[in-house]
Amino acid sequence: MPIPFRDADELDDLGLAGYLKIQAAREGSGYLAALFLINARGEPIEFTYNRIDAPHTFLWREEDIRRHAARKLTASLLSLCPRTPRLILCLAEEVASELFCQDIQLSIPVCRIAPAIKAVPYSATEVLDTVEAEAPMNLFWYPAKPLDDAVELKLLDRLMACGLLAEPFERALIGLKEVYPETGEKP
Secondary structure, three states: OOOOOOOOHHHHHOOEEEEEEEEEEHHHOEEEEEEEEEEOOOOEEEEEEEEEEOOOOOOOOHHHHHHHHHHHHHHHHHHHOOOOOOEEEEEOOOOOOHHHHHHOOOOOOEEEEEEOOOOOOOOOOOEEEEEEOOOEEEEEEEOOOOOOOOHHHHHHHHHHHOOOOOHHHHHHHHHHHHHOOOOOEOO
16 A cells, blocks of 8 residues: 655745846956756756856946846846746846846846845835845845735745755856856956
8 A cells, every 4th residue: 555645736836936147257258147947946947048258348337347248148048048937036246236127127026135234235116125044135126025925925935944045046156167167257
């Protein structure tokens, strides 16, 4: 007689979380980016990546180059990714608020993450929230924080309970180093 069990199918109903990682390449040669999708269990589902050479002329300001690269890379990753996540998470130190508040509009929530002890600039159009994960974290939601009973927040709560609020960014960086070993990360 088989042992009765129940698979946690409701975790599949939570959908996927997308982790956007944008990294400067070594020696200012450009930028690398990945959109890493995981399910509520933390299992990898998709890894979409791209790179861009940065225009380095006297006509560009450094911050404008970074914003241009982030916009171009993000647009390419969104168009290439075969699956749609429930929400996109990104590190506030890598992704400025302008990317999703001004440059690219999405129909899904975007959450920029930063340690609560770090001062991070944010847009007045973002909604600030603070959570206790591995350490206190500030969440900057755009266009708005999902409602308390929304599936997006249930997915985020599940990821935090499993220690997966920030860890997938590390896996995305490892993936970028694997596909672009010659560029590496900026020291």
